[in-house]
Amino acid sequence: MHIPDGYLSPQTCAVGYAVAAPVWYLASQRVTKVVKTRNVPLLAVFAALSFLVMMFNIPIPDGTTAHAVGGVVVAIVLGPWAAVIAVSVALLFQALLFGDGGVLAYGANVVNMAILLPFVGYAVYRLVAGRSPLDSTRRVVAAAAGGYAGINAAALAAAVEFGIQPDLFRTSSGAPLYSPYHLSQTIPAMALPHLTFAGAAEAILTGGVLAYLARADVRRLVPSHPGVPLSAGDAPSPRRHRVLTPGRVTAAFLALAVVLTPLGLLAPGGAFGEDSPADLDLGRAGIDAVPAGLEKYNGFWSHTLLGGYGFSDGQHATLAYLLSAVVGIAVVALLVFAVASAVGTVSRRRGGSGDATADVPVGTSA
Numbered sequence: 001m002h003i004p005d006g007y008l009s010p011q012t013c014a015v016g017y018a019v020a021a022p023v024w025y026l027a028s029q030r031v032t033k034v035v036k037t038r039n040v041p042l043l044a045v046f047a048a049l050s051f052l053v054m055m056f057n058i059p060i061p062d063g064t065t066a067h068a069v070g071g072v073v074v075a076i077v078l079g080p081w082a083a084v085i086a087v088s089v090a091l092l093f094q095a096l097l098f099g100d101g102g103v104l105a106y107g108a109n110v111v112n113m114a115i116l117l118p119f120v121g122y123a124v125y126r127l128v129a130g131r132s133p134l135d136s137t138r139r140v141v142a143a144a145a146g147g148y149a150g151i152n153a154a155a156l157a158a159a160v161e162f163g164i165q166p167d168l169f170r171t172s173s174g175a176p177l178y179s180p181y182h183l184s185q186t187i188p189a190m191a192l193p194h195l196t197f198a199g200a201a202e203a204i205l206t207g208g209v210l211a212y213l214a215r216a217d218v219r220r221l222v223p224s225h226p227g228v229p230l231s232a233g234d235a236p237s238p239r240r241h242r243v244l245t246p247g248r249v250t251a252a253f254l255a256l257a258v259v260l261t262p263l264g265l266l267a268p269g270g271a272f273g274e275d276s277p278a279d280l281d282l283g284r285a286g287i288d289a290v291p292a293g294l295e296k297y298n299g300f301w302s303h304t305l306l307g308g309y310g311f312s313d314g315q316h317a318t319l320a321y322l323l324s325a326v327v328g329i330a331v332v333a334l335l336v337f338a339v340a341s342a343v344g345t346v347s348r349r350r351g352g353s354g355d356a357t358a359d360v361p362v363g364t365s366a
Helices: 010-031 039-053 071-078 080-098 106-129 137-163 183-216 246-266 292-297 317-351
Strands: 058-060 064-066
Touching (some): 010 080, 010 106, 039 080, 039 246, 039 317, 064 183, 071 080, 071 137, 071 183, 080 106, 106 137, 183 246, 246 317
Antiparallel strands (some): 058 064
16 A cells, blocks of 8 residues: 555645644644653554555565555554554655655555555444444454445545546556556555555454553543443452463564565565566556656665565565564554653643653644
8 A cells, every 4th residue: 555656646645644643743732641651662562563564565466465554453552643653654654665655645644544545444433333332342343444444435535636637647648657557546555455454453452452451451441431430330350460461462473474574575576566667567557657746756865775575686685574573663663652751751841740751642643
C-alpha cells in the first residue's frame, strides 16, 4: 500500500501534505496528554509494532503482496490521535531509511494509513462495541471489524489516488504522465487482496491484541474508554502477580516478530510496479513506455540506509531484512519515546503540574 515517488503527480502529493499537516498539528495537541502518563512507552512500542507488521508481506495471487498496518489497535488502546503519530513516524522512517514508500508521496501515505485507517477503524469499533464491557467478546469482535474496515478504507483511498492520475495528468499527446492505470483497474486490484488477505490479517492483529489486553491488563484500556464498565458486573478479578506480565509478553512478541520478518521475503512483487517502474505491466495500461513523470520522480529519494530492506549489492537478503527490522523498530520507538517525553516535560512545565503518573485519557476522539 506504500505509494512510491513518481506514481502520483506533484500536485497530488501536495494535496496529501496539505491534508496531513493540520491533522498532525491536532494530533500533537491531543497527544500532549499521553506524555503525562505511563502510556509513553506503550506509544513507542505500538509505533515499533506498526513498523514491524508492515514488513510482513502477504503473497497475493496475481503476483502482488499486501500487509497489515496495526493502526487501528493503536487507536483503540491509545486513541486515534496517538495512532496518527505512531503510524506517521513508522511511515517516515520506512521512506527515509528503507525506501518503502516515497518521500514526495509521504503525505498521501500518511492520509491513507495514518489518518483514514485509524479513524475509520476506530469509528467502526465504537459503533459495533456500543456500551459493552471492556472484557466482553463483543468488544473483541468490534476491534476485529474495525481493523478490517480501516485497512480497506486505506486501500480504497490509495486505489483512487492511483486511478485518477491518467485522467488528470497527461502529455499533449494524451499519454499518462504518472500512474497509467485507471480506476477500473486500480480499485479491483487494491480492493480484492485487502478484502481477503490483508483485511483478515489486520482483523486478527487488532482483535488479538485487544483480547490479550482485556484479559491481562484490562485497566490499561480505561483511559481511552471513559465511562465504559470493566466487566458485566463491573467487578473484574483483582490484579495478581504474574510472571508473564504484559510488558514481558510484548517484548517477547516483538523479538519473535523480528526473527520471523524474513518471511516477508517469501512474497516478492508489488502492485502497479511498486518495486520498480520496470515491473509495470505496460500492455495492461495500454502504453508502450514508462510514463515520463513517473520516470522523472521515481527514485527522488536515494539516501536510504537499506534500500528495499536490503544491502546495496543485493546479497544476504535475510540478514539485511533482519537488520532492517532491528534498526527500524529501534529508531521508531526511540524517536517516539523521546519526542513524547520531551513534549510531556514542556507541557507539565507550562501547566505547572508535576503529575507524571496520572492516567489521563490519551488522544481520545473529540
